[in-house]
Amino acid sequence: MTGSHAGGGTGRRTGSERRSLGWRIGTPVVALLSGSLLAVSAANSHGTDLRPGRYNNLAELVAGEASDYRTVEDRFNELSDEVDRLTASINDKGVGRARADVAKLRDPAGLTPRSGPGLAITLSDAPSELVDAAVARNKEVDPEKRINLNRFVVHQQDIQAVVNALWAGGASAVTIAGQRVISTTGIKCEGNAVQLQGVPYPQPYVIEAVGDPTGxxxxxASDPLVAGFRTDAANPLIGIGYSLDFKARVEAPAYDGVLDLQYARPLR
Known part of the structure; x- marks a missing residue:
């Protein structure tokens, strides 16, 4: 009995020693791996939240991103004004000629305001009750007869189609939501809003153009892409928003955002 008890005690001590050795080795390894993961997360996040909370308030999201963009834009304008002041103080013929060339290009580039008669076109999403009705209807009809729910929402290509048609009609200036459109303007969908030059804008989208209203x-009216949108607007089952108004005077402010040109070549 005594010998058997002693042998059992030795076995328990050996198992304890093995568990102790495992903890001594495993704990530093886990700590090292955890530290590595934290370091990688910090490097990739660049100081931001890798898993930001969901935005339930679209107005709050739009206001927040617009504020961030305006902060960057204000700083850019400050630096641009400083560069202009320093350049103007340089007494050099070459610099003077370059500044004169730049001044000639400011209007074609959209950096000066324009005003005059023109058109205003407003695009908006379909009413929510029509969307709900379409969802219910799609559950009851054959797949071939279902309505694509994307047709109830204004997309970036819809805005681009209207803008391109206005340019083709001889517009001298175009604005979207009051913001001047230039050659580097980017339009893209971002959730339930459309981003214009990095700033999200909710619908309805008001597009205005300065130019001969008839042209x-x-x-x-003759653009096939805009015609498709107008067809959906006239469809009582879809009812996406489209309106066109002749304007005696359209105000197109000068573009005052960030110019992100990287390369420039003279037109031949």
Whole structure:
């Protein structure tokens, strides 16, 4: 009995020693791996939240991103003004000629305001009750007869189609939501809003153009892409928003955002 008890005690001590050795080795390894993961997360996040909370308030999201963009834009304008002041103080013929060339290009580039008669076109998403009705209807009909729910929402290509038609109709200036459109303007969908030059804007989207109203109207009326949108607007089952108004005067402010040109070549 005594010998058997002693042998059992030795076995328990050996198992304890093995568990102790495992903890001594495993704990530093786990700590090292955890530290590595934290370091990688910190490096990839660049100081931001890798898993940000969901935005339930679209207005709050739009206001927040617009504020961030305006902060960067204000700083850019401050630096641009400083560069202009320093350049103006340089007494050099070459610099003077370059500044004169730049001044000639400011208007074609959209950096000066424009005003005059024109058109205003407003695009908006379909009413929510029509969307709900379409969802219910799609559950009851054959797949071939279902309505694509994307047709109830204004997309970036819809805005681009209207803008391109206005340019083709001879517009001298175009604005979206009051913001001047230039050659580097980017339009893209971002959730339930459309981003314009990095700033999200909710619908409805008001597009205005300065130019001969008749020429602008004819160009928009004959554009096949805009015609498809108008067809959905006239469809009582879809009812996406489309309206066109002749304007005695359209105000197109100068573009005052960040110019992100990387390469420039003279036109031949």
């Amino acid at each position: 602008l109207y004819e160009s928009v």
